[in-house]
Amino acid sequence: MSTTRRHNFTRKNLRDVLRHGLNTAIFCCVIAIALALSGRGGWGYQFVYSLSIGLISWLIIDLGRLALSTDPDKPWPGPARAVPLIAVGITAGFLGGNVIGDAWSGAPLLEFWSFAPHKFASTLIITALASVVMCYYYYSRGKSKYLEGAIALAQRDAADARLKLLETQLEPHMLFNTLANLRALITTDPARAVEMLDRLNAYLRVTLSGSRALSHPLAAEFDRLSDYLSLMSVRMGNRLRYTLDLPEDLREVPVPPLMLQPLVENSIRHGLEPQVEGGEIRVQARRDGKKLCIEVRDTGAGMDTAALTADGGGFGLAQVRERLATVYGAEGRLALTSPESGGVCATILLPLAKP
Helix, strand or coil, X not given: CCHHHHHHHHHHHHHHHHHHHHHHHHHHHHHHHHHHHCCCCCHHHHHHHHHHHHHHHHHHHHHHHHHHCCCCCCCCCCHHXXXXXXXXXXXXXXXXXXXXXXXXXXCCCCHHHHCCHHHHHHHHHHHXXXXXXXXXXXXXXXXXXXXXXHHHHHHHHHHHHHHHHHHHHXXXXXXXXXXXXXXXXXXXXXXXHHHHHHHHHHHHHHHHHCCCCCCEEHHHHHHHHHHHHHHHHHHHHHHEEEEEECCHHHCCCEECCCCCHHHHHHHHHHHHCCCCCCEEEEEEEEEECCEEEEEEEECCCCCCCHHHCCCCCHHHHHHHHHHHHHHHHHHCEEEEECCCCCCCEXXXXXXXXXX
16 A cells, blocks of 8 residues: 555544544433433433443444454455454443443442343443444445445546547547548649648657546647647648637646547538638637636638537537536536637537546
């Protein structure tokens, strides 16, 4: 176990132990009140005995389970260790608590040995039953938290796998589109086709050799986008103009890889390429309250009404929506609008917190 993990484990379980101690003290007060009302002695007398027995049992069992547990994610050892531990805790609590109670009340040491058999048995049964009930309660709570953590981990792993799958679908999609553009350029301008091929080779070397992390800084996403737009500008020449605007304070915000490129591909394919004069693409990131807002705006031919609906936009936009939903849930949104000035504006809204 790493030092950091051991430190977190100890701190977390220390909070649990203290919370268990407080609950045990409250439970002991309830038992003392019940015994006092049943006529077995004054409340103060019962409170000292109940609290002494309960807290000794709690300390031995609660600290013992942490010492015997071999898995930091499981707060209780297996039954082969837990049952003897509880038995030792009950015995030590019963004997030690009575010693403290006798000393406080001035009674002979371990006075319970002189009790009538039925009184001795009832005292022992109350101690054992109360200890078992509290242990079962703590065990149930601990098991519930462990299962919740396991479920959350499984859901996170499933989301990670889903993101990996979506990224592996997006990369070939981009590559096929670029190769199709390269094929068209070969027949019309071989020299520029060679230049484009060189840029594509450099782009793929950086992109495909990098680690497939589930997130990277927004600056890396903009760098990747700059490389792609440089690649596209070889084919389109001055028909493609672009601006990338990333404020310094947003550079390290983590985002899923390949989140913006499908939007830019859409702008080029459906907006700029149909126009003889081409157009401009502007990608801008900014804060919107507690959200990160990223706009991909083009001055192209625009899109029809059906494409601007929530389900429109083709494969690339569908993948972006699905990745946002996987990482951010309802907090991540993609909206398409048609500005009065023309073209299309794709807007991504997502929380600034780390995914």
